[in-house]
Amino acid sequence: MATSSARTKVVLRRHIRRAGVLRVVQPRAEATRDALLDAGRRLLNERDFDAMSIADLAAANALSVGSFYGRFRDKEAYFALLQEMVTSEWTEATLRDFDVRRLAGWSAGRIVRLVTTQVVNVYRNDRGFISAALRHASTHPGAWTPLKRAGARFANVVTALLAPRLTHLPRMARAARVRFAMQLLYGMLINAVLNDPGPLNLDDPRLEKELARALSAYLGLRPR
Amino acid sequence: MATSSARTKVVLRRHIRRAGVLRVVQPRAEATRDALLDAGRRLLNERDFDAMSIADLAAANALSVGSFYGRFRDKEAYFALLQEMVTSEWTEATLRDFDVRRLAGWSAGRIVRLVTTQVVNVYRNDRGFISAALRHASTHPGAWTPLKRAGARFANVVTALLAPRLTHLPRMARAARVRFAMQLLYGMLINAVLNDPGPLNLDDPRLEKELARALSAYLGLRPR
């Protein structure tokens, strides 16, 4: 299994041509670029995008502000790349874990439990990044961000898996039900990450179970 | 029925002693203060707290920046008062509409429908303010804001109304179920206001119905 740093490199290679990510020739520039991206991901667990200054990012690696701008056109270009990087990791995990053939014999209820567990874990592990990306996106209404894209993609995967299993519902209603259920799940977790509300916060071990219960009930599945 | 401006005055009178809201002697100063608060509420429908400058607020009433600071210690004190003002209006409506005696003969299902309708309407009508307050609060983790207070208060009211009606559940689980249902509802609407997600956005006429369906199902109520 690849380490986190090596994984960064593999995923990153796909997005390197992005406008605003400046050309790298020497290995040290590549190392600088990667170190800045890793630092960003870490720092976003402590503060949001606006509160994370270029000076913070540079200092996290004993680098200068000028060297940041030698690698990224500006702060926005940097963040766009970071978002692509992180959400691409998620998408890879999704394709692996939610393969239609792999889950062929699974019941709807069991899939709902897998979905809630997976999504809650993503939000738990990357809460800082998600929070920052959400806050940043909310100042650009209408923007189709990597985060939104990843969320929509996953909802599509889940809909394709679950809708055919909701045989007790009219055929026309199945996909819409699953999509709304996903909207409930995302809403719940987005609120958890942004506002840390009660009664169950993101770290509460009961959260997955209660979410699965709610979604299953809404989808009309037998309680287990 | 009092007009919006007169209503502002009535509600405002309760919060005037706030630290950071400067003393008023002459009527023109009172008018300035009130005009600035009304402008803030309006402007927050177009932009968030950070993007709403003091110059914007002043200009909305052909006033100067200096006159803003003659009335409020700083931008934070201003926003705190504005939040108290708006959430106090909500709380008044809640006390009126969710009176235990008034809803004595109501079924749980019917109360859920009333709850979802009411909360969705609050979010529809004050989406700009709510969005701004949420974004602002998320940069002050742990802060117990007027918005959170109002949300918690309402959840308490709903719990007191619904829990006794969930006779099919163990007595120990009833309040917890209602509280989680409220968390689902808030999460859904907070996401709607911040991110305008699909499939059902805040203006979709199906939203209340689908939310009531989800919450009723989760609470184990008979579909209607």
Add this chain to the structure above:
DNA sequence: ACTATTTTCGAATCCTAATTCGAATTTTTT
């Protein structure tokens, strides 16, 4: 070893918004 290219450094510049402050204006009191 020397030259050319790349990269980083760190101070300076730029920009923007919050806040301050002394003067001008308005209102109230004598």
Add this chain to the structure above:
DNA sequence: AAAAAATTCGAATTAGGATTCGAAAATAGT
């Protein structure tokens, strides 16, 4: 009417973060 108090004005100040830029340092090529 004059003096005192309250209020507003609008330019100046302050603060803080993004970005630029010329010089210094590091690396690659000959």
